[in-house]
Amino acid sequence: MSDHETGQPEMLPGLRATVAEARARGRAERRRRDDEAAPAEVDPVAQVLVDVPLAHLDRPFDYSVPAAMAATAVPGARVKVRFAGQDVDGFVVARVPTSQHPGRLAPLRRVVSPEPVLTPAVAELTARLAHRYAGARADVLRLAVPPRHAATEKAPEPERLPVRPADLGEARLAWAEQGAEPGAGEAFLRALTQGRPARAVWQPAAGTDWPRLVAEAALATVSGGRGVLICVPDHRDVARVSEQLTAVLGEDQHAVLTAEGGPARRYAAFLAVARGRHRVVVGTRSAAFAPVQDLGLVVIWDDGDDLYAEPRAPYPHTREVLLTRAELEGTAALVGGFARTCEAEYLLRTGWARALAPDRRSIRAAARVDVTPAEDRGIPARIPGAARAMLRRALESGPVLVQVPRAGWAPSLACERCRTPARCRGCQGPLELTASTEPPRCRWCGTPDPRWACPECGSAGLRAPVVGRDRTAEELGRSLPGATIRSSGGDRVLQQVGTRPEVVVATPGAEPVAEGGYAGVLLLDTWMALGRAELRTEEEALRRFMTAAGLVRPGGHVVAVGDPAHPVLQALVRWDPAGFAARELEARASAHLPPAVRLATVTGEPGAVDDALTLLALPEVAEVLGPVPVAAKERTPGAGGPGGRPAEPEEIRLVLRVPRSSGTALSESLGELQRIRSARKLQAVRVQVDPLEL
Structure with missing residues (x-):
């Protein structure tokens, strides 16, 4: 029957062919989509960790792997999946043949990158840390894996330079002096070459070139066929260790992981480690998650530095991350520093690690340390x-x-006259002097106040109870005519100084390294570091003093100005951080304070904290302290003053304490609280396990 007979307009032959071709293409496209949607023949199920920081959804979800993605959706790859009605990021953690889910699995939307950036070891580490710190695994993954940089990922990998033959002769001689017991240092180095999990808490003498010794420990580990991960507090220490690694291992034999070089450079270094091009890594806090292949040694230097405390939830500490990796991967561990934290002392008490330090004779020969009171012939003198x-x-x-x-x-x-603190008349901020020739200025709003008068007694006279770095430099310039005076701190941090005579005035953490070491070190105003009412005040003060004193050259002289009878300064004079840490640990154990016990805090508005306490299923041995009001933070400019912002809602804090043996039960209870709170959409609270500040 023709088109004319059916009442339809007659179709031209060319149009018929075009329609037929379109229909054929449509059928081919449908067949192609059906073939792509068909599950992979091998391990068609992908277990995916989705980037959703909700505690009750903190587990892998099963997705179907389309055949077209079978080769790229490898464990560790980044993918896009459909979750709760929207596309979200995720990581494939495993490919399995079957799923426990009884229904139909949603397919993967696409593979963002086939690069396996999440290794099985790091994936297990994130799970362990999320459990320990009662946090979401997605939050830990953000700390562990840097954001993708597509151009860097697609760039050709540079040619790898040949590995320098290992020569451990100098390393054995240097490490032989680091043990009080004969052969202890050499035994540690030998264990590294043999791949055994030797673990040590190391305190070198003043003037020790610790970056060189760390590099030689890395050489011993690499010679045994395993990788090394080194964490230091800041980029200046990274530069020192990196320089020594280059000198010992050779050019381009290690990776540097810091945020200083920008996203592209950091991701390039991360990929070099993940692909096995570099087996030695040095970096700051985030480097603790580096995917080093066949890890054999983890090193942390100066573990008491507060830069190791992660400011983002769930707040893992770098020391705990590295020690957890050592447990999971069976590696050696080296916890080093001129001072010793109570946590490091606890590792020795439990037998997890052994002490490694020079004998007393070597310590006494390294430097002379004295303490002098702040007075001259009975008259106070700074x-x-x-x-x-x-x-x-x-x-x-x-x-x-x-x-x-x-x-x-x-x-x-x-x-x-009356010692009342001087405050700004506009915003009530503290007044300060930035130079001897300028009027007092508000530290918050910057307004000068040359006519300030005390609101209590009416006096217009001002005094400086605390003297800063710049005024100290001025005083030293007047008392040491002809001497060069330099300052380091704030936005003017010196990286290194030479060997010529000069005075460097620096704040804690900003002390530059001197070529060959300093001839002398002077510690001023030690009372300020020892005057805070905090748990770690004395430990932190000793760490700051010993870190500065450690920069002296062998045979140099260190003088601290303060009370000679103070236990912290006595420990400094004897160069005995071990004895101080042992006494401090005993005092904390008797007072039921960390690290002898496990603590956690729950912070939030009163109603939210009360709800959390009701929902918590704590172990029977748990103690509940508080709640107490949270100390107000330092006011910001204008806050609460004329025209200022309204005050923040009042917060309270609950402290939970359990014996060390019940720490796992406490973490489980807090994790369950987070899941219930997330599922019921309750008001948020901040949960922090083992907080540094109390």
Whole structure:
């Protein structure tokens, strides 16, 4: 029957062919989509960790792997999946043949990158840390895997330079001096070459070139066929260790993982490690998750530095991350520093690690350490005569370091008569002096106040109870005519100084390294570091003092100005961080404080904290302390003043304490609380396990 007979317009022959071709293409496209949607023949199920930081959804979900993605959806790859009605990111953690889900599985939307950036070891580490810190695994994954940089991922990998033959002769000689017991240092190095999980807490003597020794420990591990992961507090320490790794291992034999070089450079270094091109890594806090292949040694230097405390939830500490990796992967561990934390001492008490330190004879020969009171012939003096005499003698042979606790000229002011703190009349911020020739200025709003008068007694006189770095430099310039005075701190941090005589005035953490070491080190205003009412005040003060004193050259002189009878300064004089840490640990154990016990805090608005306490299923041995009001943070400019922002809602804090043996039960209870709170969409609270500040 023709088109005319059916009442339809007659179709031209060319149009018929076009329609037929379109229909054929449609059928072919449908067949192609059906073939692509067909599940993979081998391991058609992908277990995916979705990037959803909700505690009750913190588990892998099963997805079908289309045949077209079978070769690219490998474990560790980034993928896009459909979750709760939207496309979200995720990581494939495993491919399995079957799923426990009884219904139909949704397919993977696409493979973002076939690069396996999440290794099985790091995936297990994130699960362990999420459980320990009662957090979401998605939050830990954000810390572990940097954001993708597509151009860097597609760039050709540079040619790898040949590995330098290992020569452990110098390393054995250097490490032989690091053990009080004969052969202890060499035994540790030998264990690294043999791949055995030797674990040590290491305290070198003053003036020790610790980056060189760390590099030689890395050489011993690499010679045994295993990888090394080194974490240090900041980029200046990274540069020092990286320089020594290059000298010991050769060019392009290690990766540097920091945020200093930008996303592309960091991701390039991360890929070099994940692909096995580099087996030695040095970096800051985030480097603790580096996917080093066949890891054999983890190193952390100066583990008491607060830069290791992660400020983002679930707040894992770098030391705990590395020690957990050592347990999971069976690696050696080296916890080093001039000072010793109570956590490191606890590792020795439990037998998890062994102490490694030079004998007392070597320590005494390394440097002379003295403490002098802040007075001259009974008259108070900030820089007494003994300190000035040391400066003059040391300047005859090299540079001198002066450590002061605060930056600026006069960072705080008070009434000369009644000692009332001087505050800004506009925003109530603290007044400070930035130079001797300028009027007082508000630290918050920057408004000068040359006519300030005390609201209590009416006096217009001001005094500086705290002297800063810049004023100290001025005072030293007047008392040491002809000497070069340099400052380091804030936005003017010196990286290194040479061997010529000069005085370097620096704040804690900003002390530059001197070529060959300092001839002398002076520690001023030690009372400020020892005057805070916090759990770790004395431990932190000793760490700061010993870190600065450790920069002295062998045979140099260290002088601390303070109370000679104070236990912290006595430990400094004897160079005995081990004895101080042992006494501090005993005191904390008797007071039921960390690390002898496990603590956790729950912080939030009163109603939210009360709900959390009701929902918590704590172990029977748990103690509930509080709740107590959270101390107000330092006010911001204008807050609460005329025209200022309204005050933040009041918060309270609950402290939970259990014996160390019940720490796992506490983490499980807090994890269940997070899941219930997330599922019921309750008001948020902040849960922090083992907080550093109490």
